[in-house]
Amino acid sequence: MSWTSSRCPPGHRMRSIELVDMQSGGDVSRIVTRGVGHLPGGSVLEQMRYIQNYGDGFRRWLLNEPYGDPFMSIDLIVPPGNPRAQAGYIIMEAMGYPLYSGSNTICTATAILENGIVPMEEGEQQLVLESPAGLAHITAHNRGGRVESITTRSEPAFVADRNLKATVPDYGTVPFTLVWSGAYFAMVDAAALGFRLVAEEMPALARFGQAFVEAARPAVTQEHPDLGPVGPLPFAHFMGPLEPTATGYRSPSATYVHPGVICRSPTGTGTTARLALMHDCGQIQEGQTLETVSPRGSSFLGTLLGEATVGGFRAVNSEITGRAWTLAHSEIHLDLDDPLVDSSDLAGILGAGD
Known part of the structure; x- marks a missing residue:
């Protein structure tokens, strides 16, 4: 699995991220698969607290006009801290940073499998993701390259x-x-x-x-x-x-x-x-x-x-x-000088193409 950051050249004021937009039950989750640099912290909870304290502009950028909508959620795929997990994810919503979410987990697990971040297996497949609240144990039912259902069990x-x-x-x-x-x-x-x-x-x-x-x-x-x-x-x-x-x-x-x-x-x-x-x-x-x-x-x-x-x-x-159902694959671009975006804490989060 590769955890890469923005492809823009060093010193450039443009940044880009890659998204997979999914919906489950009508709630839209924007899965960030590429474009964010390394977040300090071992566990996903520690990484979440870092971006919450030092990079909250990332959440506001993707959930507010003109780039997003507060009815959406953001799921940032990050390296897991727990060796039992195959991937980690940080959840961001209008209210802030929930430690766990069922619809976001269903969307993220589907995006991870259908986009090859973790190789998909035909039939029933077990997957473990690390949320800020702990491990989410997932059973996916796959057929013909599509995830037909996700069953997720989180912390009590x-x-x-x-x-x-x-x-x-x-x-x-x-x-x-x-x-x-x-x-x-x-x-x-x-x-x-x-x-x-x-x-x-x-x-x-x-x-x-x-x-x-x-x-x-x-x-x-x-x-x-x-x-x-x-x-x-x-x-x-x-x-x-x-x-x-x-x-x-x-x-x-x-x-x-x-x-x-x-x-x-x-x-x-x-x-x-x-x-x-x-x-x-x-x-x-x-x-x-x-x-x-x-x-x-x-x-x-x-x-x-x-x-x-x-x-x-x-x-x-x-x-x-x-x-979950796929809505779109996209690359979102941001000029850090855009007056409609508070980019004061975004440059470090998005990186500079390293």
Whole structure:
């Protein structure tokens, strides 16, 4: 595997990166396969913290106009620190740097296999990727050079706090439960707020989500028992009613990403958080499934695998299954003198063609 940087000559003010744009459940992930120089740090978490602290202009460049859209995500492929992993990836979104994401993992794993970064094997293939949260264990089902499904299992999820409340303008007191699933999620009963979680409600969900997260943040911890500081509350997950299925349950769902974004997909981490909460409430058993359905009608399938512990918390392992689709292969160019881009910390991240 080759980890290369920009091909522009030394001293040149132009930089370029190569992208594979993917979508899973409607959420677009821009996979950066080439153009970023070496990031200090051994683990992917250490590399993430470096670019977060010293190169956040990279995230803003690719997610903001005129080069990007805050509804997208960025996945930067980096060398893994863990010898068990075949590749690492750093996730960047409008809210910052989530330590794990289901839809981004599905997209990144698919891009890695379909573009030969890790050679694809026909049939079932095992792949291990290192996210900032730890190892993601992936089963890919491949046929004819295409990845037909990805099942990913990340680190355990757990209920971190119950009986929390936020006072939200125009809605009053809104109860919620805090769950860790690669990030902290505020789990909210959608029906109690009058939401049906359908497409036409997405603007109203985004407005409520913004007001709710801002109101809820003071009550929410910014520390993970093992990973340390993880920043302020980034997500709210709206839970619809549970409908029985042959293997478990199905539920309309929506995930809000601060600031102002409702995901097109039901999100893998949101689904995992719901599984952890359901298990904690005695609503679901090992081996049962939860299919979450987004307001746009896309779905992910979550399966509860069994119990675990995280820093003294009772946790669960689970896996998420979905599929990603290629949208585009592109080379993005940046003139560091472009007045619409804050390039103050980009030159070092993008390198100079070494």
